[in-house]
Amino acid sequence: MQTTQNKNGKSLIMTKILYAVFFSLLVFMMPACNKDENQAHLSVRMTDAPANYDAVMVDVQGVEVTGEGGAAVMLNTSKGIYNLLDFTNGVDTLIAAGDLDAGTISQIRLILGTENSVIVDGEVFPLSTPSAQQSGLKLQVNQTFAAGVSYYILLDFDANQSVVLQGNGTYQLKPVIRTINAAVSGSIKGSISPISLGTVVTATSNGVSYSTIANLNGYFMIPGLPAGTYDITVTPALPLLPITITGKTVVIGSATDIGIVIFN
Numbered sequence: 001m002q003t004t005q006n007k008n009g010k011s012l013i014m015t016k017i018l019y020a021v022f023f024s025l026l027v028f029m030m031p032a033c034n035k036d037e038n039q040a041h042l043s044v045r046m047t048d049a050p051a052n053y054d055a056v057m058v059d060v061q062g063v064e065v066t067g068e069g070g071a072a073v074m075l076n077t078s079k080g081i082y083n084l085l086d087f088t089n090g091v092d093t094l095i096a097a098g099d100l101d102a103g104t105i106s107q108i109r110l111i112l113g114t115e116n117s118v119i120v121d122g123e124v125f126p127l128s129t130p131s132a133q134q135s136g137l138k139l140q141v142n143q144t145f146a147a148g149v150s151y152y153i154l155l156d157f158d159a160n161q162s163v164v165l166q167g168n169g170t171y172q173l174k175p176v177i178r179t180i181n182a183a184v185s186g187s188i189k190g191s192i193s194p195i196s197l198g199t200v201v202t203a204t205s206n207g208v209s210y211s212t213i214a215n216l217n218g219y220f221m222i223p224g225l226p227a228g229t230y231d232i233t234v235t236p237a238l239p240l241l242p243i244t245i246t247g248k249t250v251v252i253g254s255a256t257d258i259g260i261v262i263f264n
Contacts, residue, residue, distance in 0.1 A: 039099045040145035041224065043152040043184075044075060044108065047092035048084040051159035053120055056084040057127075058157075058173075059113035063096035064136065066107045073100045081115055084159050092154060102147035108179070109136040110155065116173050118163050127163065127173035139179050148187030148223035148255050154180040183253030188232060189221040190258040196236035203230040205250075225250045234261045 044063050048056075060082055063075045075098035087093055116127035145151055161176040188203050195218040202211045205228040214220040214234075229249050235242040240263045250256050 038102055038147050040102050040147060041099050041150040042075065042097065042105075042145070043094055043150070044096040044155065045092045045152055046082065046084075046095050046155045046157065047087045047090075048157040048159050050088045051085060051163070053085065053118055053159065053163065054122060055117075055119040056159045056163060057081050057115070057117045057119075058084055059115040060095055060110070061113040062109075062111035062136070064109040064111065065098075065100055065105055065141075066109065067101060067105055068103045071101075072109075073098065084157050095155075100145070102145055104144045105141045108139045108141050108153060110139065110175070110177070111136040112173075112175075118171050120171075125171045127171050129173050133175070137175050137177070139177055141179060141181060143181045146183075146187075146253065146255055148189060148221045149183055149253055150185040150224050151181065151183050154182075156180060185224045185226060186250040186252050187221055187223040187225055187255045188230060188248065188250060188258060189219075189255050190232075190261060191220065192218045192234060192236065192261045192263070194218075194263065196240055196263065199234060199236045202233045202235070203248075204233070205230045221255070227252045230256075232258060236263055 042065065046060075058081065060077065061079050062077050064072050065075060066072050075096035077096040078094065082093065082095070112129060112133075114129075116129065118125050118127055139155070141153065156178040158176040158178070162174060164172045164174050166172055192199055192214050195214070195216070199214040199220075200211060201214060201220045201222065202209050203222050203225065205226070210222050210225060212220050212222050227250055229247055232245045232248060233242055234245075243261055243263065245258055245261070248256055248258055
C-alpha cells in the first residue's frame with residue numbers, strides 16, 4: 001500500500017513538472033509567434049529592359065531601406081555579380097528580403113561593389129561609378145507598408161541609359177532605375193477575451209490553413225495571407241470552447257480585423 005502511494009505521489013509530481021514545462025514553453029514561444037505583429041515583410045527584386053550589349057554585370061552588395069525618422073534597415077541581401085541582361089522581358093530575380101517596422105518607407109539604397117563591367121563585342125570593360133553614388137544609389141519609394149502584409153519592390157534597370165560611354169573610350173555606370181511597388185499578401189488580426197494562455201488561431205481557405213498563437217495581451221495576427229475568403233477558428237485552453245468565424249475576406253495590401261473574440 002505504501003509502495004502504491006509512493007508511486008502515485010511520484011506520478012503527481014512528474015505531472016506537475018510536465019505542466020510547468022509545457023506552460024513555460026508556451027510563454028516563451030508566444031512573443032516569437034507574434035513578433036511580426038507590427039512588421040511588414042519586404043522583398044526586393046531586379047529586372048532589366050533589353051540593351052545593345054553582350055552583358056552588363058552589376059556587383060550587388062547590399063540593400064538598405066529607410067523608414068520614418070530616418071531609421072535604416074539592412075535587408076538580407078543575396079550578394080553577387082548579376083548580368084542584367086539575364087532578367088529581361090518579364091524575368092526578374094530576388095536580391096534582398098527582410099522584415100521592417102510598419103509605416104512609411106521613404107527610400108531604398110542599392111549598394112554596389114566595384115566589380116561592375118560591360119561586355120561590348122566580346123570585350124570586357126570595367127564600369128566606374130560616380131563618387132556621388134559610391135555610398136549607395138538612393139531610390140525614392142515613399143510608400144506606406146501595413147503590418148502583417150508582404151510587399152515587393154521591383155528595381156527596373158534601364159541598361160541602355162545606365163551604361164555611359166565616356167569620351168576617352170571608357171564606360172561609366174550611372175544607374176537609371178524605376179521602382180515598382182506592390183503588395184502581395186494580406187493578414188488577419190484580432191484579440192481574445194478573456195485571455196487564455198496558449199490560444200491557437202487558425203485561418204483556413206480552400207483547404208489550406210495558417211496558424212498563430214495569441215500573445216500575453218490576447219492579441220493575434222496571421223500575416224502573409226493570399227487574397228481569399230477565410231474561416232477562422234479560435235481554440236482556447238479548456239474548459240473554454242473553440243469559436244469559429246466564417247466568411248472573412250482578406251484583401252492584398254490590408255489587414256482584416258475580426259475584432260474581439262469573446263469566449264462565453
